[in-house]
Amino acid sequence: MVRDGAADGGREGAVYCRVAHRRSSRQVGVDQREAECRALAARAGIRVAPRRVLLDPQATSWSAGAARPGWEALLAELASGQVTHAVVYGVHELERVQPQDLAALLTLVEQHGLTLLDPAAPEDGAEFDHADRRRALLDRARLADRGRRRLADSVRAAQAEGAASGRPHGGGRRAFGYTLGDYDLVPEEADVVARVYAWFLTGRTLSWIARELTTERVPTAGGGRWTSTKVGRIIDAPRYAGLRVNGGELVRGPDGTPVRGAWKPCVPLADWEEARELRLRSRHQARAGRLTDRHYPLTGLVRCARCGHRMVGSTVDEYPTYACTGRRAADREPCFRYISATRLEELVDQQIPYLLDALGPHASPEAAPAALLDGRTAAARRHDQARLAELVAELDAGDPAADRERAEVTARIRAENRAVVLRAPDAVEGLLATGLPPAEWRQLPPEQQADVRRYLIGHIEVGPVTGPRSVFDPDRVVIVPHAA
Template sequence: MARRVGIYTRISRDDEGEALGVARQQQDCERLADLRSWQAVKVYEDNDVSAFKRNVVREEFELMLKDLRAGLIDGIVAYDLDRLARQPRDLERLIEIYDERPRLEFATVTNDINIGTPDGRTMARIMVAFANKSSHDASRRIQRKHLELAQQGKDSGGPAPYGWQKDDRTKVDPEAAKAIREAQREILAGVRIGTIRTRWQEQGLGNPRAGTKRMAHHHVEHILTNPRLVGYRTYHGEILYGEDGQPVRGEWEPINTLDEWEAVCAAIAERKQKHPGKMLARKYLLSGIARCGLCKTKIRGQVNQKWQPGSKAARFTYQCSVVNGGCGKVGRVGDPVDKLIAQLVLEEQRARAAVTEVPFDQRWPKDAELEQVNEDIAQLVEAERSKQITVATLLQLLPAKERERDELKLERARFYKEQKQAEAKGEARNMTVDEFLALPVERQQEIVLHSLSAVIIHPAGRGRRKFDPSLIEPVWR
């Protein structure tokens, strides 16, 4: 009976996402398996995955080890030993399994190393140690090159970040930039990143290399707060500063102005501080806003289990629940309540806007003060460089100026955050009710809470009744 083997293929980078490298490895491994009269039963493919980086988990490699230990396959065929392991600890895990099952098969296309034998294991350990050193040396050279490029404001290559054109990383992709700006306005208007992530996933935005994989929350957050959006160059995830103390500017077109970007960053940071680890998702407009007219307990929306698309039954209801500490005596069909509240709130905000028009284009009044502090810092650094003052004197004077600069920058971020939030929420006054109800529910709630502190739902009595708007009492701010 032919021995059943698994084929392992891996390539560290596949910028185009076409998997051509691993496909060539698979063909050569299948040819070798045929020559050995082995049956290739499964291909374990780690495409675009590093074997050197310690924080990277190779899912297919882990699955292969599991199958090998469980006896589902009788050996491994790989293109080269360094496709399997570039960290000695990974090789030792593989050798441990071959110790437990001495009859396992092993072969590589490029050499005749066999970790099933003592001599082969010794040679494999030496080769992986050299491969590891080679990766370390290459990593050190690459890091030095990337730092030099970063200091010059140049790009480091690789796939274009979302927002810029694939064939020219210096040019903005108009459609992607539009999606980013719209998502940022939604953040300022109260929409959760999770809601944006779901919509982007459905529309194929934000992560073109992810294919069918679910987009991570932190990935969307990074896209919307990336310093690259305002032209800042980063290194290892941090904004890189030049010798003059100012952020290094990159050689690409920005998408945001500084005040827009700082406002979004401040809004996201503030939300994390207010609700650390808290689930902010809402399904219904008045959840947490509506209250029972009898016991004044908060009423929450709940889906009607009998509802089916196209049926006449209510899609959801607002119900005072005993489980939540209420009396359980008040409930109302949800859709007409939402439409009524939307209509009242939009009318109130239009009337308010007609009386007092809020200016959204005011500049932060301390721009000149921050510019002066930055100039003072640059002068101190230059004075030490030209030997006009000592390093000790510089270190005595610099911290106070840096604290003043950081406090002013934080104040500027808060100023523009509040301004942009007011602008985003103010857009609602020109909406129709249908346009309002088509918004994400978090944004609907932000608009409602701008006008209302609560909605009292009074009891309607027994039996089926026509919806009575007079039993819905908005509590205006």
């Protein structure tokens, strides 16, 4: 049980929050999780330094092998001997979804004699105060992890055996052009695949091919619309040349030649190899072009005041701009609003010292949240989360009619949670007491400047042009600071 108390110099903690898993029944946002962890740390008298507020806001953080900088930083902090408490939101969520992570966490807690707290657990995680319960939880996590590893090993072994013999791997979604499982050709779809390759090899772009298939009302394997990404997957996939893949690589025989599958190809091997070479060359050229692209430091902060969409860095006729990619609400036509990138960046950087001064020399970065959500989206999310709680109760009571609405509300909340923005909690540490003259701001490293901007600015609204387009109008720009 956590008791109220004043901060104790011997109580140093680290906070960790991960985005809610897609199957979570509550869908609590990272910003909400951080707030609950901070409140728990305050009640327990635990000091949490800004650099020890560690977050992983991406849904991919639940995927095996994905980059999780917040989680890796947490484990490093716990192993450092510099903290006494770990405040982790959703310990039992880890147990259900990624038991290997829970095992790693509990192992460090045991090795270093740490206290583990969780605002989502009963009594703030009082169960973790008991060594026998903690060990039982660790044993369950290790057992579940071993079971998953054995299953993964057996699946990989079966896939490798099938790949070596040329059998289709089966399972998953149906590949366009083939039946599910046996990989029998679907003749009309196989003809479409052949046309896709022919178009691509004669210079048609992926987007042109996607538009053409959509115009012809050709459905995808899942019945949806074609996109350039889906077309690219067909061109990249070795299956259409009858080649077997295992572990993301072509299966090759003892002489190094690709192993042919037991199914019929849709295109000749020579066509697939030519298309692959063309794709690789295009990607290389695109990467080379990006290396010389202009950097847009306000990316993610600039919004169109008309349609609400973010404005992205875009060079038009060698003129760098932030341009809106949204559509007008009235007629759904493209918005086309843009603003000079150079002048906007100059205007914003001129305001940074004043925004710092507005915080005041006594502002405490330790109390400033690292994850924030704008007020309008936060209000909509609160409404949706309340409705989700009602629907969960109705489902538990045996009301199947609420199932579809529950899925829709969950999708809305996940979209709202994706609008959460992160900032480095220690971005302005050392800058508040002395202020930041413009000359010193310009001398800061670009990475630190980016952290300071995102710490201070919630978003930048760009309004309509009211004068000549050749004259930059600062009055059309509204810099909205973070509310917290």
